Amino acid sequence: DGGITQSPKYLFRKEGQNVTLSCEQNLNHDAMYWYRQDPGQGLRLIYYSQIVNDFQKGDIAEGYSVSREKKESFPLTVTSAQKNPTAFYLCASSPRRPGGPDTQYFGPGTRLTVL
Amino acid sequence: QKEVEQNSGPLSVPEGAIASLNCTYSDRGSQSFFWYRQYSGKSPELIMSIYSNGDKEDGRFTAQLNKASQYVSLLIRDSQPSDSATYLCAVKSFGNEKLTFGTGTRLTIIP
Numbered sequence A: 001d002g003g004i005t006q007s008p009k010y011l012f013r014k015e016g017q018n019v020t021l022s023c024e025q026n027l028n029h030d031a032m033y034w035y036r037q038d039p040g041q042g043l044r045l046i047y048y049s050q051i052v053n054d055f056q057k058g059d060i061a062e063g064y065s066v067s068r069e070k071k072e073s074f075p076l077t078v079t080s081a082q083k084n085p086t087a088f089y090l091c092a093s094s095p096r097r098p099g100g101p102d103t104q105y106f107g108p109g110t111r112l113t114v115l
Numbered sequence B: 001q002k003e004v005e006q007n008s009g010p011l012s013v014p015e016g017a018i019a020s021l022n023c024t025y026s027d028r029g030s031q032s033f034f035w036y037r038q039y040s041g042k043s044p045e046l047i048m049s050i051y052s053n054g055d056k057e058d059g060r061f062t063a064q065l066n067k068a069s070q071y072v073s074l075l076i077r078d079s080q081p082s083d084s085a086t087y088l089c090a091v092k093s094f095g096n097e098k099l100t101f102g103t104g105t106r107l108t109i110i111p
Helices: none
Strands: A004-007 A010-013 A019-025 A031-037 A043-051 A054-057 A064-066 A076-078 A087-094 A110-114 B004-006 B011-014 B019-025 B030-038 B045-050 B054-058 B061-066 B071-076 B085-093 B099-101 B105-110
Touching (some): A019 A087, A019 A110, A043 A064, A043 B099, A076 A087, B019 B085, B045 B054
Antiparallel strands (some): A087 A110, B004 B019, B054 B061, B061 B071
16 A cells, blocks of 8 residues: 555653654655644644755754655654654655646654653 | 635534635745645545636535635535544645645534
8 A cells, every 4th residue: 555654653752862753655756744733733844855865944944853865764853952842743745746746645643742 | 924824713514514614825826725634633634636716626525716816715515524623724836845734724513
């Protein structure tokens, strides 16, 4: 089955620790995205990548880092520099074909809680 | 500041009635428009995409786009309790890889 997987589903972190959230897709999509969602708020873009070995900061990149070494994978590291990391993290991907659909599809999400 | 605005609700609609969800956007360069449905605790799932002025129908769902007035709406006919969710409007500008999301409208269908 084609799709986007995120792991873990739930993650608990102690203050001062770095954690890495996994995102994998087998849809052969070029573009991948990380969003953060807080209660009662819309999705805010953290980082995105349009091609392997390249990525750009989104609107709230401070305290986060990413890598894109493979087309299928776009892991997000939440560093200790992120002051308020408790949130629902969503990974998305898009085919990004010229002249074609640019729809983003979402994975199931990871809920991060800082203890 | 480019924005997408939605009424946060909650919007309560009787079962079987038409639910109407609205979204306005500020960037006149916006080219692609999306409606996502998000159940509590779950990730957003795509309902509709629309790119041209007018109506686009898919089953019980109709998306309406008016670029001159800068609004996009979603109509849900014959509303079912399973339609109870938060509906997110998202907008993409030409040449911009980023989607801008509204904060969502919470819809409750009353049996």
